[in-house]
Amino acid sequence: xxxxxxxxxxxxxxxxxxxxxxxxxxxxxxxxxxxxxxxxxxxxxxxxxxxxxxxxxxxxxxxxxxxxxxxxxxxxxxxxxxxxxxxxxxxxxxxxxxxxxxxxxxxxxxxxxxxxxxxxxxxxxxxxxxxxxxxxxxxxxxxxxxxxxxxxxxxxxxxxxxxxxxxxxxxxxxxxxxxxxxxxxxxxxxxxxxxxxxxxxxxxxxxxxxxxxxxxxxxxxxxxxxxxxxxxxxxxxxxxxxxxxxxxxxxxxxxxxxxxxxxxxxxxxxxxxxxxxxxxxxxxxxxxxxxxxxxxxxxxxxxxxxxxxxxxxxxxxxxxxxxxxxxxxxxxxxxxx
Numbered sequence: 001x002x003x004x005x006x007x008x009x010x011x012x013x014x015x016x017x018x019x020x021x022x023x024x025x026x027x028x029x030x031x032x033x034x035x036x037x038x039x040x041x042x043x044x045x046x047x048x049x050x051x052x053x054x055x056x057x058x059x060x061x062x063x064x065x066x067x068x069x070x071x072x073x074x075x076x077x078x079x080x081x082x083x084x085x086x087x088x089x090x091x092x093x094x095x096x097x098x099x100x101x102x103x104x105x106x107x108x109x110x111x112x113x114x115x116x117x118x119x120x121x122x123x124x125x126x127x128x129x130x131x132x133x134x135x136x137x138x139x140x141x142x143x144x145x146x147x148x149x150x151x152x153x154x155x156x157x158x159x160x161x162x163x164x165x166x167x168x169x170x171x172x173x174x175x176x177x178x179x180x181x182x183x184x185x186x187x188x189x190x191x192x193x194x195x196x197x198x199x200x201x202x203x204x205x206x207x208x209x210x211x212x213x214x215x216x217x218x219x220x221x222x223x224x225x226x227x228x229x230x231x232x233x234x235x236x237x238x239x240x241x242x243x244x245x246x247x248x249x250x251x252x253x254x255x256x257x258x259x260x261x262x263x264x265x266x267x268x269x270x271x272x273x274x275x276x277x278x279x280x281x282x283x284x285x286x287x288x289x290x291x292x293x294x295x296x297x298x299x300x301x302x303x304x305x306x307x308x309x310x311x312x313x314x315x316x317x318x319x320x321x322x323x324x325x326x327x328x329x330x331x332x333x334x335x336x337x
Contacts, residue, residue: 005098009168012093013053018046025081025191034081035122045082056171058086060179063187074088077187079179081124087176087191094169095195102163103198104205109221116269119220120278123268126216130227130262137262138234140226142241145254147222148193149185151200152250153177159199184250197221200249207244212237220269227262232261268310 022042026035038045052058079087100111108119130137144150157170157177164170176192179309186193201219208217208226214237216227228234238259245251260266265274272279298304 003102003163005164005166005169007166007247008094009166009172010054010286012089013050015046015050017093018049018053018085018089021092022046022085024092025084027085038081045085049082049085050053053086053172056168056173056311060086060175063189074188074190077180078189079187080129083176083179084191086172088327090169090176091117091192091195094164094166094172095192095199096286098163099195099202103202104209104219107198107202107205108216108219109198110196116220119218120273123225123266123276125217125264126218127229127262127273130216131275134229137218137227137229138231138259139229139262139264139266140234140238140259141266141268142224142226142238143254143256144222144245145252147251148197150251151186151197152184153186154319155185155249156196156200159203193223203249203305204241204244205249208237208241212240218268225266225268231259275285 007043019042022038026039029035030039032323049058060082062081063079066076067080068074068076103111106119106122108114108116110124157174160173161170164173175191177186177196180187187197198221201222205217205219208214214228216228218225226234226237228237238257242253245253265272267273270280
């Protein structure tokens with residue numbers, strides 16, 4: 001794959017690839033009204049998209065706004081389904097193939113074959129290596145303040161333009177980025193936003209690995225960890241990274257950023273990690289207990305079956321399967337309340 005993207009927009013603009021984007025975008029969501037309506041006339045919609053993307057009359061629609069409370073209060077801006085098909089086509093054909101291969105191998109969010117579980121297991125493996133190498137060592141845990149809200153679009157575009165030399169692809173990216181008239185902040189609900197966010201912080205990843213020469217560095221979206229042999233080195237890295245984030249990306253670290261001794265372990269991706277154990281954080285345990293209690297109540301009332309309850313819990317079970325949770329699972333699933 002070439003390092004830069006040139007003359008690819010029209011080569012990838014065809015009925016088959018837009019239909020494929022639609023099939024991927026609807027996966028697991030086929031019962032939603034907007035997708036049912038799209039499916040009824042899917043060929044017409046795809047031909048319509050093909051036409052407006054070809055003659056560049058495509059305009060991104062508005063957003064439906066709602067809030068979620070887990071894992072924390074967040075504003076979600078959901079685009080129209082037809083726009084989500086365009087997002088998927090853009091990511092699959094232009095962004096992912098050209099940017100993801102350039103990411104460091106210890107960046108994990110929204111990357112096939114990686115994810116939260118691998119991130120935690122790799123951090124734990126690194127902790128064992130650091131223990132063998134240094135005995136005691138220091139951990140720098142960093143978290144970016146309101147990350148999606150503070151991404152500067154002009155800076156993001158300048159990063160994208162280093163690799164994307166296709167003016168047509170950049171035209172579409174600008175249409176999506178400026179679908180709302182604000183210079184700072186990405187819509188969390190857009191499929192493109194996750195990859196744009198990863199591309200943005202890949203700048204600091206490259207700085208940490210190449211300029212600072214840090215071997216043990218791991219990032220999951222805006223949450224990152226690095227391990228060094230001394231407190232002085234951790235402080236030096238923290239100052240350098242803070243300056244880089246501020247000057248190059250217009251970002252800052254929040255109050256959860258701290259340096260601590262290795263014996264304390266580290267909270268990362270919802271787990272408490274040390275070299276021997278992975279445990280769920282207390283917040284995660286409370287969330288799981290609340291969910292199980294509610295499902296048990298619904299089963300007793302005859303509102304759902306035990307099979308349906310297991311399906312609702314599937315995401316949580318994936319979350320806990322790599323952790324040391326035997327006693328918690330025994331209490332939740334096998335003992336009577």
